[in-house]
Amino acid sequence: MGQVSATSSIDIAATTEQVLAAVSDYQSVRPEVLPANYRDYRVDAGGTGAGTVVHWILQATEKRSRDVLADVTVSTDTVTETDRNSTLVTVYRVRPAGAGTRLETTTSWKGATGIGGVFERTFAPKGLARIQAELLGNLKRHLES
Numbered sequence: 001m002g003q004v005s006a007t008s009s010i011d012i013a014a015t016t017e018q019v020l021a022a023v024s025d026y027q028s029v030r031p032e033v034l035p036a037n038y039r040d041y042r043v044d045a046g047g048t049g050a051g052t053v054v055h056w057i058l059q060a061t062e063k064r065s066r067d068v069l070a071d072v073t074v075s076t077d078t079v080t081e082t083d084r085n086s087t088l089v090t091v092y093r094v095r096p097a098g099a100g101t102r103l104e105t106t107t108s109w110k111g112a113t114g115i116g117g118v119f120e121r122t123f124a125p126k127g128l129a130r131i132q133a134e135l136l137g138n139l140k141r142h143l144e145s
Contacts, residue, residue: 005108008132013100014143016077022143023092023103024049024079026072033138037131050074054081060127103139105132 012019022029027047034041038056046052052072059065068088070081079092087110094101107128 003108003110005106006126006128006132007104007106008129008136009102009104010133010136010140011097011100011102012140012143016094016096016101018143019094019101019103019139020074020077020079022139023094024052024072024074026052026054029139029142030054033135033142035131035134035138037134044069046072058131060131103136105136107132 014022025048026043031041034056037059039059041056042054044053044055050073053069054072055067055069057065057067066083066088067085068081069084070090071084073080073082077094081090083089088107089109090105090107093104093106095104096102
């Protein structure tokens with residue numbers, strides 16, 4: 001199994017504190033900014049920050065979906081979602097950028113082996129980066145409006 005990952009970033013005209021707070025708000029902000037690829041979204045525990053447990057199904061393609069039950073941890077500059085159902089981990093990292101904040105997200109997991117793994121490592125990061133970019137763009141619009 002090889003490691004598969006996708007990374008996207010965006011600059012947002014808001015403070016790092018505002019961006020980190022928005023990213024870690026699974027109760028009110030996250031449902032507003034999720035792309036259509038996320039379905040059956042729900043908060044199982046908490047709702048804001050560390051200790052939150054959140055569920056969704058990520059519909060990556062028409063035929064490929066992933067059932068995610070994520071535990072959330074938060075540090076001074078990151079929000080990490082660790083899936084209980086797989087090796088999937090998503091990290092949101094905030095850092096100052098000019099007059100605002102750069103938000104970067106990286107999702108990684110242990111990919112399949114064999115020919116399926118080759119296709120996964122080739123195509124999955126591109127599709128996931130598209131989904132990430134939509135989520136980040138939605139968050140940017142939310143924070144800058």
